[in-house]
Amino acid sequence: MLASTPCRLFGGETGNRSRYYFLGICGTAMGAVAAMLREGGWDVGGSDQNVYPPLSTFLASRGIALHEGYRPENLPEDPETTFVVGNAIKRGNPQLEAVLEQKRFYLSLPEVLKFVFLRKTRNFVVAGTHGKTTTASLLAWLFAASGADPSFLIGGLPGNFGAGAHNGKGDIWVLEGDEYDTAFFDKRSKFLHYLPEVVLINNIEFDHADIFPDLAAILLSFRRLVHLVPRNGRIIVNADDPNSLAVCEASLAPVISVGFGEKAEIPIRNVRYTQESSEFAMLGRRLRIPLVGELYVRDAAMAIAAAVHGGVSLDSIAEEGLPHFQGVRRRGEVRAELGGIAIVDDFGHHPTAIRETLRSLRLRFPKRRIWAIFEPRSNTTRRAIFQQALPEALQGADGVFIADVARKDQLPPADRLDPQRVTEDLRQKGKLAFFEPDASAIATHMATLARKGDVVVVFSNGGFDGIHEKLAAALQARRDIMTQ
Numbered sequence: 001m002l003a004s005t006p007c008r009l010f011g012g013e014t015g016n017r018s019r020y021y022f023l024g025i026c027g028t029a030m031g032a033v034a035a036m037l038r039e040g041g042w043d044v045g046g047s048d049q050n051v052y053p054p055l056s057t058f059l060a061s062r063g064i065a066l067h068e069g070y071r072p073e074n075l076p077e078d079p080e081t082t083f084v085v086g087n088a089i090k091r092g093n094p095q096l097e098a099v100l101e102q103k104r105f106y107l108s109l110p111e112v113l114k115f116v117f118l119r120k121t122r123n124f125v126v127a128g129t130h131g132k133t134t135t136a137s138l139l140a141w142l143f144a145a146s147g148a149d150p151s152f153l154i155g156g157l158p159g160n161f162g163a164g165a166h167n168g169k170g171d172i173w174v175l176e177g178d179e180y181d182t183a184f185f186d187k188r189s190k191f192l193h194y195l196p197e198v199v200l201i202n203n204i205e206f207d208h209a210d211i212f213p214d215l216a217a218i219l220l221s222f223r224r225l226v227h228l229v230p231r232n233g234r235i236i237v238n239a240d241d242p243n244s245l246a247v248c249e250a251s252l253a254p255v256i257s258v259g260f261g262e263k264a265e266i267p268i269r270n271v272r273y274t275q276e277s278s279e280f281a282m283l284g285r286r287l288r289i290p291l292v293g294e295l296y297v298r299d300a301a302m303a304i305a306a307a308v309h310g311g312v313s314l315d316s317i318a319e320e321g322l323p324h325f326q327g328v329r330r331r332g333e334v335r336a337e338l339g340g341i342a343i344v345d346d347f348g349h350h351p352t353a354i355r356e357t358l359r360s361l362r363l364r365f366p367k368r369r370i371w372a373i374f375e376p377r378s379n380t381t382r383r384a385i386f387q388q389a390l391p392e393a394l395q396g397a398d399g400v401f402i403a404d405v406a407r408k409d410q411l412p413p414a415d416r417l418d419p420q421r422v423t424e425d426l427r428q429k430g431k432l433a434f435f436e437p438d439a440s441a442i443a444t445h446m447a448t449l450a451r452k453g454d455v456v457v458v459f460s461n462g463g464f465d466g467i468h469e470k471l472a473a474a475l476q477a478r479r480d481i482m483t484q
Contacts, residue, residue, distance in 0.1 A: 004028060019078050020112070022046030023095050024086025025066065029153060030109055031055050032165030033084075037116070037169060038062045046084075047074060047095060072098035081105070084112055085183050087190075096184075108183035109199050110193035113153070118173060118195045121151070124306055125194045127177035127225060128202030128244070132355050134291075135202060135299040137161075137328050138321075140174040142307040145321040150174055156347070159326025179221055181211050189221045197233040198309060199225060200302050204243035207350055210379035215243075222247040229253035236305050238298065239264035257303050258282075264355075266300050273363045285314050289322045291332075293360030295353075332357060332364075332457075335468050338475045340452035343468055349378040349461040351393035357457070358396035365455045372397035373442055373467065375460040376417050377406040384417050391425035397457075399432035399449070401442045407464070439467035447474035 022034050025046025035058070038044040045065040059066055067074040072094050075083075077417070083099050083106040093095070099106055108117070137158035143150040144160070149168035154176045157164055177191035177199070199277070204222055206215045222244075229235055231252050238244045239259030248255045258266040271280045271294070278297050279288045282304065290301045301323040304317055312321070330347040337343070344361065348354045361370055372394055376382050381390070382405050394400045402419040405411070419435050426433035432449075436442045447457065458467055 004192075013333075017056050018047070018080040019043040019076055020082050020084055021071070021076055021237040022084045022086065023089045023093065023099075024048055025059065025064075026051055026055050027086050027088060028055075028164060029155065030084070030086050031059055033112060033154060033165070034059065034064055035062050036165065036167040037112075038064055045076065047071075061405065065136055070095040075099070075104075082107055082112070084109055085185070087181070087183055090184055108186055108193075110182050110190045111186075113175075114193045114195060117151070117167070121171050121173045122197050123175060123195050123311070124198045124200070124310065125177040125191055125196040125225070126200045126202070126302075127179065127191055127222065128200070128238070129179075129205040129207050130350065130356075131177045131202045131295060131302075132178070133328050133347075134296065135200060135303050136168060136174050138289075138300060138325055139200075139303040139306050140166075141315055141325055142303060142312055142321040143172050143174070143310065146307075146312045146316040146323065148172055148312075156331070157329035159328065160324070177225070179218065179268055180208055184321040187211070191225050192221075196225070196229050198305055198306055199229050199235045201226075201235065201237045201241075201244045201247070202298065202302060203238050203241045203352075204247065205350070205352060206385070207380050209383050209385055217305045217391065219243060219247055222251070226251050226253075234309055236302055236309070238302070250484060256305065258305050259298075266301070266305055267373070268297060271297055274365055275366065283308065283314060285318055287318055287322055289325060291325070291327055291360075292363045293356065295356040297362060311341045321328055332360060336472050338472055339478065340454075341450050341475055342455045343471055344455060344457040344469060346457055346459050347461050348459045349381050351389035354390075354459055355396055355455065357459075358393075361455060361457060362396070369398045369451070369454045370396075371399045371401070371446065371450070371454060371456045373401045373403075373446070373458045374469075375403045375439075375458075375462065375464045376419060377462050377464070382406060382408065382411060382417055383415055387417060387421065388425075390417075390422050392430065394422070394426060394433075395429050397431070399434075400426055401434050401436055401446060403439065403442060403464075404435075404437045439465040439470055441472035443474040446471060447478055450475060450478070463464075 015237045017285050026048035047067040051066050051068040085106050126132050133156035136154045140150050140152040147168045150172040151168040152174040154164045175194050179189040181187045182190050212218050233253045235255045237257050238258035240261050257264050260268050269281045277290045330345050333345045335343045335345045346357050349359050423433040423435045
C-alpha cells in the first residue's frame, strides 16, 4: 500500500517525486521494489552491470526501462528523480560518482521502503541469523490464508506466492529483517529502517565477517532494533537462545518468549516427526506443518505467535495456513531424482544451518546415505573463522565434498578457510571426505561414488557454477544406475 501523502525529508518531498532510478536494479530486492513503485504509478528505470532473464524480462514486462552497464549518460536529467543506490554499489561506480558530483537526491533501498511504503502500516520484521526467510514466508502466508492481503519483502522465493515481494491492499507488511549494512553511505543494518511494530528474533550468532568485527557488534545492532519497537508493539524472541534474550533485556516494548525450554512463555511441546511433516503443540492446539525438523518447528512457532498477535485465529492457522504452506525455494528443495538418487538444493552457508538441515534430511530420508557438497562462498565461510565449526557441522553427512574457496585471491592466505584441512578433519572423524576444486570436478567424482537411494545435498548461497545440472548430467551418464 503506497503512501497517500508526500513524505517530507530534509525539506524536500520524496513521496510525490516523479521518477525513481535504481543503481543495481537487478538485485532481487531492488527489482521487487522497483516493480512495486511502477505499479503505484511512478516512472521507474535503472541500470545494472549484468541485465539478463528472468529479472530483466520481469522488469521490462512492467514497463521499467533498463540500461546495461553504469554509463553516466544514461542517468535521467529530471531534477525530481530519486536515485536508489543498491547495497552492492561502491564508490568508483561511474553513475554513483556522477550522482555525487551533481548533488542529485539519493536514498538507499531501505529508506525508500521506509518513506514510501511503511509509514502507515503494521510492520512485522523477522530478524535473526537463521530461519528469517522461512519464518517470514510462513508469516505472510498465515495472514494471506486468513483472508488478508499482506505486503511482504522476503529474500527468497516463497512457494505459496511465487515472488519474494508483493504490495498488498491490507495494512500488514512482513519484512525479512536483514542485519547486513544498508548502503555505501549507511553502515547501519537494513532492519533499522523498517519502522517495526512487531520484531521476531529467531537466533543470533556471528556472521557477516566482512562488516561485523565480532559477535558484540552484531548484538549491538540487534539491541538498536529492539530499541525501535514502540511500547504498543511487541518483540517475539527465541526463549532457548541466550543471545536473543540478552538483546531484549532493556526493551520498553512487551517481550514474549517462544521455545522448547521450561521458561518459555509460549512453550512448544509434544513434537513428533514423520518423513513428510512435523507435529507439535502450542497455545493449546495440536498443529502440523508439512516441513520436517526442529529448525522448521521453531520457525513455525515464531510465525504462529506473530500471526496470533496480528489477529489471525488459531483455527485459521491450523486449518487454512500451516497445512498448505509450500516452503521456500532452496531450503531443502529436491531439485531432481535420477536413478533413485535425490539431488537437494539448500541455501545453507553457516555451520549451524548446515548442521540443522542435515538433521532434517535424516528425518526425511531415513536409512538413506546422505552426501553433503559445500561451497565456501559467503563472506564469512570463505574465512578461517569456521575452520573448526564446519567439520563438526558436516559430520552429520555420510560423505562430504568441499570445493575451493570462492574468490580466494581477495583474502590473505592466513585469513582464508582451508578446505583441504576440513576434509582431513572429517576423515579423522571416520567420514568419507574429498576436496575438489570446482563444480565440474565434484560432479564427476560424485557420480562415480553415488548409488541408488543416495541423497546429495548441495550447500551454497550462490549458483555454484550450475552444479545441480552438472550432477544430473554426470549421473545420467551412469547407465548402471539409470537402467536399474
